[in-house]
Each structure stands twice: as C-alpha cells, then as structure tokens.
C-alpha cells in the first residue's frame with residue numbers, strides 16, 4: 072500500500088544517493104524499518120519518526136483498514152535541525168558511497184530541507200488524518216463488495232512460498248529445506264550467486280515462521296566501511312565519536328524478536344565477526360562507545376555469494392563463526408543450472424510487469440530459444456530486468472520477437488548479433504527453404520513495422536501471397552490489424 076511505491080525525493084542528497092542500485096536498496100530498507108515497527112506493534116496508531124541510512128528523518132503514519140495493518144503513509148528526506156559541520160561531513164561521506172563517481176557533492180548540507188519540532192508534529196497530524204480518510208473510504212468501498220474477504224482468504228490458502236517461483240529439482244530441494252527450517256529458530260546460511268533470490272528466500276523463511284509478525288531487518292555487510300557498519304549493526308552512545316550527538320539504536324535492537332538478514336556476511340571485518348559471534352552465542356552486544364551489554368533475541372539468516380569454507384582456509388573468516396552460522400545451509404542454484412524453471416519464471420515476470428494496454432502473452436519461440444541458451448551471469452535479477460525491458464519495447468505484440476532481446480544477450484548466444492538466419496548445410500532442402508522464408512518474413516515485418524504492402528514489394532511477391540505465408544508460419548500472432556497498417560498500403 073502506501074509504503075510500496077517509492078519515488079525519487081526532490082531533496083538533492085537523496086537524489087544522488089538514489090542514483091545507484093545499492094543507494095535505492097538502502098533507502099527502501101530504511102523505509103521498511105518503519106514498516107516493520109508498525110507491524111511489530113499493532114498498538115501504535117500514531118505517527119512514528121525513524122532515521123534513514125543518511126541520518127535524515129522519515130515520518131510515517133500507519134494505515135489500518137478494518138483493524139488490519141495495511142501499510143503506512145510517509146514523508147522522508149528531511150533533517151530535524153540544520154546540519155553542523157561534522158554532520159555535513161558525515162552526510163557527504165555517506166552520499167559519496169552511492170552517488171555517481173563525478174557527482175558534485177559541494178554544499179550538499181545546504182540543500183537538506185529542515186522540518187523542526189512544531190512543523191514535524193503538524194506533518195505527523197496531517198499523515199494520520201490522511202490515513203484515517205483512506206481507511207474510511209476503504210470501509211465504505213468494502214461494504215459495497217462483500218466478496219472481498221472471501222477473495223483474501225483464497226489468496227492466503229495458496230502455497231507458503233508462492234513468491235518464489237521454481238519447479239526444477241534443485242528448487243524443490245530448496246523448498247523442502249525451507250519448510251524444515253521455517254518453524255525453527257536456527258541460524259541459516261544462504262549461499263548463492265548474485266541475483267539468485269537469497270533475500271527472497273530469507274524473507275519467505277521469516278514470513279512463514281513464528282516470527283512473521285516481528286521485524287525483518289536487512290543489512291548488506293559490504294555496503295559500509297567498518298566503523299559505519301559497526302554503528303549501524305550495534306548502535307552507538309552519545310559522544311562515542313565526533314558527531315555522535317545522541318544515542319542511536321543499532322539494527323540488532325530494531326530486529327529484536329524478529330529476524331536479521333545479514334547479506335554478504337563474508338565481507339565482515341575480523342573485529343565485527345567477533346561481535347557477531349557473541350550475539351549469536353549469547354544474544355548480547357555492546358553498542359559503540361557503550362559500557363553496558365544489551366540483550367536481544369534475534370534469528371540471524373546470513374547470506375553470501377562467496378565460499379565461506381574457502382575464506383576460513385585463507386584465514387579471512389573466523390572458523391568458529393563459520394560453524395555457528397553454517398548450521399543449516401540453503402544452496403541457491405544459479406539460473407544456468409535450473410533452466411527448467413525458465414518458462415515459469417518468464418511467465419511470472421510477464422505477469423508481474425504487465426502494464427495496462429499491453430497484449431503480450433509470451434515470447435516468440437526464437438526469443439525463448441536464445442534466452443534458454445544464454446549463460447545468465449546476473450541470474451534471476453537479470454532475467455527479470457530483461458523481461459521488464461521486453462515488455463516496454465514489445466508489450467503491444469502478442470508474442471515478443473527475438474529481435475527485441477538485448478544485444479548483450481543476442482551477441483552472447485549468436486556471435487555477431489544476428490541476423491538469426493543461419494545457413495543449413497544438411498537436412499531436407501524444402502525445410503531449409505521454408506525456415507529461411509519464415510525468418511525473412513519475420514524480420515521483414517519488424518523492419519517495416521508490419522507494413523505488409525511494403526514488405527511484399529521488397530520480397531517481390533504479391534501482398535495476398537505474403538498474407539498467406541504469414542498465416543502459414545504463424546507470424547500473424549500479435550500483428551496489428553490490416554486497417555491499422557502504417558505507411559503506403
């Protein structure tokens with residue numbers, strides 16, 4: 072609901088930090104923390120304020136419809152008081168991690184909007200009132216449609232891991248293991264290349280276990296330098312370092328009662344590995360600059376694309392920590408080892424990214440063949456991005472043709488980038504001639520933007536003959552109507 076859509080902030084530091092994928096991820100993650108807080112405490116019906124990874128504030132009001140928490144409305148990207156020199160320096164250092172390499176970071180602090188005490192409480196009231204009005208509106212709407220609760224029940228009855236798509240042998244293994252670990256509290260290590268769904272699996276384990284109503288907190292251990300990561304994970308006390316103007320809770324505290332997903336755990340420094348081991352063994356930690364141990368009850372799910380066993384051998388990862396987090400290991404197979412899942416994944420992403428007015432029902436056989444032969448270094452994330460792109464470019468066609476695939480993918484499968492006409496030196500002559508004819512017509516249709524009269528002229532055949540061939544080769548699926556034909560028909 073309210074927290075689902077995320078739009079670039081007009082605030083300059085946020086905009087720069089949102090320029091990178093990691094920056095966007097961290098921003099979404101900061102907003103999610105507020106969501107988790109609301110979810111964790113259903114008694115909170117007023118606005119809450121939370122600091123994001125850039126130390127800006129986010130104020131959010133929970134949205135309850137028929138007494139069910141549905142999300143929250145929020146405003147983000149402002150400071151509660153003008154930044155002092157040290158805070159400005161910290162801001163620049165943080166933004167630099169995410170901003171494009173040559174971005175101008177001068178005078179960044181001056182561009183931060185400030186919403187102080189009185190205005191902040193007005194803003195909070197406004198958000199609460201807006202949430203109230205949405206709830207009232209929804210209550211009226213749901214009275215008009217008594218079938219809505221039944222539909223919601225039907226949805227809940229579907230598979231526990233329904234967001235994770237896959238039917239291949241390796242994925243069925245993963246689901247079996249997930250079923251086993253979901254109800255336990257044991258630490259889980261998820262191993263897999265980038266984009267194989269590690270975070271998705273961690274979320275699903277959390278949401279199908281007893282901690283589902285508690286926070287799910289994510290931190291990527293390679294996103295920060297050591298000091299910032301330590302402070303993010305364990306918090307700090309006022310005065311712990313220059314610029315630490317107040318006590319700050321760490322994410323382990325935020326995750327208390329819930330699950331902490333530590334991504335890229337293999338990138339943690341030796342010092343932080345010691346602290347993590349202590350939380351795992353004793354449930355306690357010391358905030359930066361603190362003298363009093365804090366106690367938490369957090370389930371840790373760690374992930375890495377690295378071979379931790381190998382890191383242990385090289386002395387880069389503590390052996391005792393390795394054994395502590397490697398209690399249950401979920402190995403996520405790369406896409407190239409589960410090609411049986413490609414059709415269902417493609418179908419899933421076509422539905423997921425379908426926009427109003429698009430007709431695409433699938434990909435043309437050539438496109439599927441090329442996707443099936445590609446090595447997918449970026450795994451499912453890369454496949455999802457490609458399908459989203461194809462829908463933008465060819466969504467108005469019923470079957471998206473291979474010509475619209477990214478040249479990166481086409482070139483990797485067919486060196487030289489096509490065209491897709493490959494001479495056949497064997498087999499029946501009439502079959503080879505037909506294959507060539509089909510390819511020429513298909514590519515011609517794309518080249519002429521489906522102008523059959525022009526293509527018929529180019530091919531030296533009559534328009535009616537071309538139409539017959541188009542239908543014979545099944546190339547009419549997704550073609551615009553004749554009347555809509557553009558150009559000189």
Ligand SMILES: Nc1ncnc2c1ncn2[C@@H]1O[C@H](COP(=O)(O)OP(=O)(O)OP(=O)(O)O)[C@@H](O)[C@H]1O
Pocket residue numbers: 234235236237263264265266267268269270271272334376419451452455
């Ligand atoms: N089996 C799957 N079914 C549907 N979507 C998937 C599946 N696996 C991954 N995805 C989608 O692919 C994208 C990448 O997944 P995710 O972020 O979980 O991967 P990751 O392994 O954690 O990546 P990284 O290591 O780069 O952080 C997400 O949009 C996710 O929803």
